Every structure is written in C-alpha cells, then in structure tokens.
Amino acid sequence: MTDALLAEGLSKRFGEVTALAGVDMQLRKGQVLGLLGPNGAGKTTAVRILTTLTRPDAGRAVVCGYDVVREAARVRQLIALTGQYAAVDENLTGAENLVLVARLLEMSRADSRRRAGELLETFGLTDAARRTVRTYSGGMRRRLDLAASLVGRPQVLFLDEPTTGLDPKSRIELWRAVRQLAAEGTSVLLTTQYLEEADQLADDLVVIDKGEVAARGTANALKDRAGDRTLVVRPATPEELPAALAEASAVAAGAAEEDGTVVIPSADGAVMSAVLRRLADSGLDVEEAWLRRPSLDEAFLAIVGTPAGTDKDAPATGGAASAATTSKGKAA
Known part of the structure; x- marks a missing residue:
C-alpha cells in the first residue's frame, strides 16, 4: 500500500509562537487518518502546510509523491480541502454551486452539469438541486460543501472539523459519506474535536500537543494507554x-x-x-x-491532560473553493 501523504519533521513558528516542532505523519491510500489535539496544538497549521497554503520553516511533506513546497501546483490538482464552515454561495442553487466549481476546474459545460448531477445524487441532494442554498439546513450545506470538494475527484481530501455544529442525524450522514469515499479509494485526513467521530472513522490517529506528536496509533491502541x-x-x-x-x-x-x-x-x-x-x-x-x-475521550485526556477545544492556530481558509485548482495549478 502506497502513501497518499508523508510528512517528516514539519516545523513552523509564528513570531515567538511555535505552532509545529518536528511533526511526522503518514496517510495510506484509501485510509482515514485522524489528526487530534487540544486548543492551539498545531492541527490547522499542519493542514495549511499539507494543502500548500503555508510554507513550513523546516521539514518536508509529499502528497501523492509530490513535494508540497517545490511542486505545490501539482499537489493542488490532487487534493481538496473542506474547512470548518460550509463555503457555498447561498444565493445559488445546489446544482449551480457544483457547476461553478466544475467550471473553475475548467470542465466543459456538459461535463460540469454531469458531475454536479452525480454528486447531488450521491449526497442525497437531488430533490433540493434547484433550491437556493439559503433554504438548506446546516447538514445539507455541509453535504453540499463536501460534494463541492469532490468535483475534481481528488486523491486526498482534507476535512478540517467537518461536522462542527451539525445535529446528530446530519453528523451520521456525513460519517456515512466519508466511509464511502474511503472505500472507493479516496484518502482522507480528518481533524476533529469530536472524539467519537475519530473513533468511528479513523484507521489511524495522530495526537499533537504543543506542536509535537504526543501519540500515534489506532483508536484501540490509544485507549489501551489510558489504563x-x-x-x-x-x-x-x-x-x-x-x-x-x-x-x-x-x-x-x-x-x-x-x-x-x-x-x-x-x-x-x-x-x-x-x-x-x-x-x-x-x-x-x-x-x-x-x-x-477506556473511551477515546479518556485516552485523549490521559495523553494531553486538557479538554479538547477549538484549534485556534492560524485557522484554515474554508471550503471546497479554497482547494479547487485550475489546470494551471492556481487556487480557484
């Protein structure tokens, strides 16, 4: 099994603040890697580096074999990022949002409409395709946002706290979609503060604390550490x-x-x-x-010693559009 993502010694400082201090991580093809950590641990900084939005001060990372600094344009063609908040245009319909992303990716009009229809069906939004997004529930918006991330068929999908604010039913629906993506071969890096979500979805976990890797392994392996x-x-x-x-x-x-x-x-x-x-x-x-x-919550507290919060270190820009790229490698 080949690596979809490999990071070695990632380091990043913002003035006097060390956001990352030599972080290593590995994501296998078709798997889900959960990235956990308390408030300000460095998770979002890591995501920004891996998605070419921020340059590391030291270390290296490759996505699908391409260096995120030297070959950033190529990396952007292979990834998608869904941020913490749905980045869809509420004045457009669901179908129009997806067609817009497809056109930014330089698909033909026919291919754009075809791809939009496929994704609306996949995410159970066909009946709402012609409704403006302002009429969508929060769960529907998140599903549309995830669909927009997949217009370009990315090989690696970055989900930065994708279920923030969703009700339990919407969260479960999104979990089902993520499992299906992984089953179809998409590699997923997931950051989340819902430890049940990480337990449900992630094949492996990396826990970051104070910019360093505090633990790594499967959910069961981390639970065993808690006693x-x-x-x-x-x-x-x-x-x-x-x-x-x-x-x-x-x-x-x-x-x-x-x-x-x-x-x-x-x-x-x-x-x-x-x-x-x-x-x-x-x-x-x-x-x-x-x-x-022990629950994953108990294991997490045993590792980092503080409750989970919202990562505030240099938050990633939101939504699928931030990761959409043209064939020339420019962020759309």
Whole structure:
C-alpha cells in the first residue's frame, strides 16, 4: 500500500509562537487518518502546510509523491480541502454551486452539469438541486460543501472539523459519506474535536500537543494507554447502591459511586466474578454489569491532560473553493 501523504519533521513558528516542532505523519491510500489535539496544538497549521497554503520553516511533506513546497501546483490538482464552515454561495442553487466549481476546474459545460448531477445524487441532494442554498439546513450545506470538494475527484481530501455544529442525524450522514469515499479509494485526513467521530472513522490517529506528536496509533491502541478496563455494576434499585458499594469495596480496591452505578477501576474477569458473587451472597440484585474499556475521550485526556477545544492556530481558509485548482495549478 502506497502513501497518499508523508510528512517528516514539519516545523513552523509564528513570531515567538511555535505552532509545529518536528511533526511526522503518514496517510495510506484509501485510509482515514485522524489528526487530534487540544486548543492551539498545531492541527490547522499542519493542514495549511499539507494543502500548500503555508510554507513550513523546516521539514518536508509529499502528497501523492509530490513535494508540497517545490511542486505545490501539482499537489493542488490532487487534493481538496473542506474547512470548518460550509463555503457555498447561498444565493445559488445546489446544482449551480457544483457547476461553478466544475467550471473553475475548467470542465466543459456538459461535463460540469454531469458531475454536479452525480454528486447531488450521491449526497442525497437531488430533490433540493434547484433550491437556493439559503433554504438548506446546516447538514445539507455541509453535504453540499463536501460534494463541492469532490468535483475534481481528488486523491486526498482534507476535512478540517467537518461536522462542527451539525445535529446528530446530519453528523451520521456525513460519517456515512466519508466511509464511502474511503472505500472507493479516496484518502482522507480528518481533524476533529469530536472524539467519537475519530473513533468511528479513523484507521489511524495522530495526537499533537504543543506542536509535537504526543501519540500515534489506532483508536484501540490509544485507549489501551489510558489504563485497564473498568467494571460497572448497576444495582436493581437506587436504594441498594450504598450497600452494593460497600460490598464491592470489600473485595475490590478503588470502588466508587458514579451516576447510580458502582465502578471498579483496573478490573478484569476475575474481579467481575468476585464482585458479582459477593453481591449475590449479600442478597443484592444486579440490573446489569459490564467491563468497560477506556473511551477515546479518556485516552485523549490521559495523553494531553486538557479538554479538547477549538484549534485556534492560524485557522484554515474554508471550503471546497479554497482547494479547487485550475489546470494551471492556481487556487480557484
């Protein structure tokens, strides 16, 4: 499997602020790479460098085999960027937005209309094709924005917090679209503050903190770094919770109450059996019990030690149009 993107030692400073300090990352063809980090970690600066919008101070990056500095025009012909906010013209219809991008990419009128129709169907927007975008919901706008990014059939798609502000249904629809793109061979670099989103979509993750790579690996590998599994026991009635906590504490260290349950950290099957046996011998009924592995949120906090926020380091310019290129390699 070949690399769609390879970055080595990327560094960038803005005055006295170090945004990146030697970042490495690798994206395989047809995979989704999740780029995570707390507020100001350097994620968006990395995206700007990889999409040729900012030059690195040191290090190198290649996209589909082309250097992002020396061969920037060629790189722009192979990528698309969807920023944090939908960059579509609300005064045009959905179809007109896509045709406009296609024409900027120097497609013929016939090919532009054909490609627009294909994408409107793919993203479930055919019925809204002739409506002005100002009448679209937020989820429809994001889907149209993603469709616009794909007009030129990019080999690598950069998604910078693509589901910001979307309701759960719209977010799931966008996830489905991203999975389909990856299945069809498009390589995707995803930055997100929704860790469930990264868990759902990314084949691999890179966590950046203070401009450096703090961790990398699959979601499960990062979860394993956060510690052992936790036993969660929910008594049959809330009134039994104090007694259940006392009995569990007698056979397992660290038992505590949490949201109407008894939780025991660093648990395994043997601990689970011992706790459940103790509760049964004490005449306490259990509604449910399970072993829970650390969530990606817990793993993230274990790595960086701060809550996730909105990346504020040199935000990328938004939308598909910023990554659209003409055959001459100029940003449209």
